[in-house]
Amino acid sequence: MQTYLVGGAVRDALLGLPQTDRDWVVVGADAQTMLQQGFKPVGQDFPVFLHPHSHEEYALARTERKVAAGYAGFRFYAAPEVTLEQDLARRDLTINAMAQDADGRIIDPFNGQADLAAGLLRHVSPAFTEDPVRILRTARFAARYGFQVAPETMALMRQMVAAGEVDALVAERVWQELAKGLMENRPARMLEILHECGALQVILPEVAALFGVPQRADYHPEVDTGIHTLMVLQQAADMGLTLPERYAALLHDLGKALTPADILPKHHGHDVAGVVPVQQVNARWRVPRACAELAELVCRWHIIFHSVGTLKPATVLDKLKRTDALRRPQRFQAALNVCVADTRGRLGKENSPYPQREHWLALLAAAQNIDTAAIAAACTKPEQIAAAIDAARLAQITPLQNAYRRQHTESH
Ligand SMILES: Nc1ncnc2c1ncn2[C@@H]1O[C@H](COP(=O)(O)OP(=O)(O)OP(=O)(O)O)[C@@H](O)[C@H]1O
Incomplete structure (x- = not known):
């Protein structure tokens, strides 16, 4: 039996990148041989084994055949006579279909090195x-390496979308891929490619609908809402933001696709209008709670966050309560990080300051800086406590907010 390093580890080594996990293919063996050598089976019906010491995955060389629609429709055939080349032929991209033997030689039947x-x-x-x-x-992979999609592959992807193949995707796999892609260096590339082949229109029609929607050129020199969205997402990545923050960046302006034509290019009310589409996306792909909640919060409140300089102190306190900032300060801060990306994700505004973020955090700290126990103890009736706490918070917020309003007048 021979073992070969395959897939991502070979690709990344050729790119001079650190290898994350290493996958191996075994040729000339069957399950029995693997078990005798101390390998542990990964699943019952799957020809993949874990090395007894390194715990790396060793898969028997296999061919595959599609006999029915969906994921259950794949039939694998793993046997000692299956060759390495046959195994490589079932892989997705040429750059992922290379192997390396024990002497370090690269086996590359599909010209992955040239690609x-x-x-x-x-x-x-x-x-x-x-x-x-x-x-x-x-x-x-385009989002990770900045590579182009070969024209014939793009044509095939378009055909797949047109044939309805993408409709068969299940939530778990879509979210897994989206989440990984959002965390790559160039997440906007992933969205561009999905848009170009038509898959975005199926997977995230709410995002696809933003392309071609105009915005006010004075606020948004890039004009197109879809382009702005990708710029915000890219800013979020360049700022090193987390997955929930990047996901929220992607969905923050969904409401702009619903703006009535007669008020364009203005988008009054797009923050409120966006909440339902954000919820739809969250439900469709069973998005984890931290991402889902932050996306909804940012969509609903980002305009208020941007325009803090126009708010009265009592309104500030109301917004801190409605966004649950007092109980969930980290989530509030994450939302403000997305607002920074929103401001900078505009043509020519990449270095814009966003004093609103520090100000909101100062307002939150001020609202928290009260002695609730002492206030409660000073109240004679229990129903007075909440109002007394609010009054104390307002007293903390008011001088800060008044000073800020004198200094700034924001709009967005
Ligand atoms: N859906 C698929 N269709 C065809 N081949 C696939 C598919 N998923 C994985 N592969 C093959 O299995 C290999 C290992 O897959 P894996 O998902 O671990 O990705 P990877 O290429 O190692 O990249 P990553 O760095 O993201 O882990 C791939 O390099 C590719 O050859």
Whole structure:
């Protein structure tokens, strides 16, 4: 039996990048041989084993065949006579279909090295169409390496979308790929590619609908709301923001696709209008709670956050309460980080200051800086406590807010 390093580890080594996890293919063995050598099976029906010491994955070389729609429709055939080349042929992209033998030689039947050098994502075979998650993977690798999609692969992806293949994607796999892609260096590239092949219109129609929607050119020199959204997402990545923050950046302006034509390019009310589409996306892909909640919060409140300089102190306190900032200060801060990306994700505004963030945090700290126990003890009736606490908070907020309003007048 021979073992070969395959897939991402070979690709990343050729790119001079650190290898994260290493996958191996075993040729000339069957399950029995693996068990005898001390490997542990990963699943019952799957020819993948864990090395007894390194715990790395060793898969028997296998071919695959699609016999029915969906993920259950794949039939794998793993046997000692399956060759390395046959195993590599079932993989998605040429850059992922290379192997390395024990002497360090690269086995590259699909010219992955040439595509790696040219920065091209190219499918290995027409069987690419059998698994729509490959579209998402291709977009994700573009987001990671900044590579182009080969024209013939883009054409195939378009065909897959037109044939309805993308409709078959299940929430778990979509979210897994989206989440990974959002955390890459160039997440906007992933969205661009999904848009270009038409998959965005199926997976995130609410985001796709933003392209072509105009905005006021004085606030938004980039004008197009879809382009602005990708710029905000990219800013969020450049700022090193977390997954919930990047996801919220992507969805913050969904309401702008619902603006009535007669008020364009203004978008009054898009913050409130966006909440339902954000909830739809969250539900469709079973988005984890931290991401889902932050996206809804940012969508609903980002205009208020931007325009803090126009608010009366009592309104500030009301917003701190309605955003649950007092109980969830970290989430509040995360929302403000997205607002920074929103401000900077505009053409020519990449270095804009955003004093609103520090001011909101100062307001929050002021509102928290009261002795609730002493206030409660000083109240004779229990129903007076909440009002007394509010009054104390307001007394803390008011001088800060008045000073800020004198200094700034914001609009967005
Ligand atoms: N849906 C798929 N269709 C075809 N081949 C796939 C698919 N998923 C994974 N592969 C193959 O298995 C290998 C390992 O997959 P894995 O998901 O670990 O990604 P990777 O290429 O190692 O990248 P990452 O750095 O994101 O882990 C890939 O390099 C590719 O050859």
